[in-house]
Amino acid sequence: MENLKDFMKQMQLNSQLSLDDIPNLDLYMDQVIQLFESTFEGLKRDEQEKVLTKTMINNYAKGKLFYPIENKKYSKDHLMLIAMIYQLKGALSINDVKTTLYKLNKMVVEDNFELAKLYESYVQLADESMKQLESEMKQLIDDVEHQSETLASNDADYLQELLLVASFVNMSNYYRRAAEKMVDRIATKNDK
Template sequence: MENVHDFFKQIQLNSQLSLDDIPDLDLYMDQVIQLFENKFDVLKRDEQEKVLTKTMINNYAKGKLFYPIENKKYSKNHLMLIAMIYQLKGALSINDVKTTLHQLNKMITEENFALANLYESYVQLAEDSMQQMKLETEQLMHDVEEHSKSLPSQNADYLQELLLVTSLANMSNYYRRAAEKMVDRIANKMDT
């Protein structure tokens, strides 16, 4: 399973749009799409996959996942919100993303909330989580190797990779369920 160890060292699972990546001037939709394509291209599984499309952005706007734009341009705050939406939609339903970001959008529009500090924390926590995941994956690979010793040696590499895939999928489900429970807490507080 050595090649799997190398594989996890090489893949770039975490790519975030940093504040330095976001221009200080407002962007048109095509410029937003190009920025996201350039930044998140490494996360695509194949060349046909799109990071962000006009339809996606329009659906986010219609669904009120971010506050309305002005003069067909997206501000730095919009780009930060779209980056968060991009990451959240990988694990949560669009409705859960909307619930999660509703109060934040309200704070930005009604209280002139400075999003940059929160966003910097978000990006740093994502990086910290990636480092934690690397450590957990190393431990998981060790555990898989231990458990697979009792399996037939024929097709051993496949069986180890199968156990690793199923374990990672289980971990993903546990984290998603925990995130959904947090969304429910946010929704319950909004209702009161």
């Protein structure tokens, strides 16, 4: 398989909206969309895919995934929440995202919780997860190469890629299931 570092770089997993990327002034919806498009552009599979649209933001607002905006402007806290929603919705249902963020939204509004500290931890953990993924991918590629040695075929490269896709999907499913179990725990606590 091609160089792992090149493969990881192509995936652009380090695309995160950092606190430094978020302006210290409130933004209109079009500005929010532009910020997200420029930050997460490398994660799109093709040119037609949209990172964030007005409809998505309106649906998040109507679904109460983040607390209401004021004067048609989105605060720094809103942008952090939307960035978290963007990442969470890749693996969880919108209802699970709402359940997960319900108490956080309440804390921000009612307790003046300083979201920036939590968000910084979130970004740092994402960076650590990416490093861990690189290590796990290297091991998985070695395992696939070892397993595929037993498959006598002219299409050995394809078979290795197939086994990698299947392995990546399995890992993704395991992590998603773990996340869903954690959401269920949060939901139980929210109901109390």
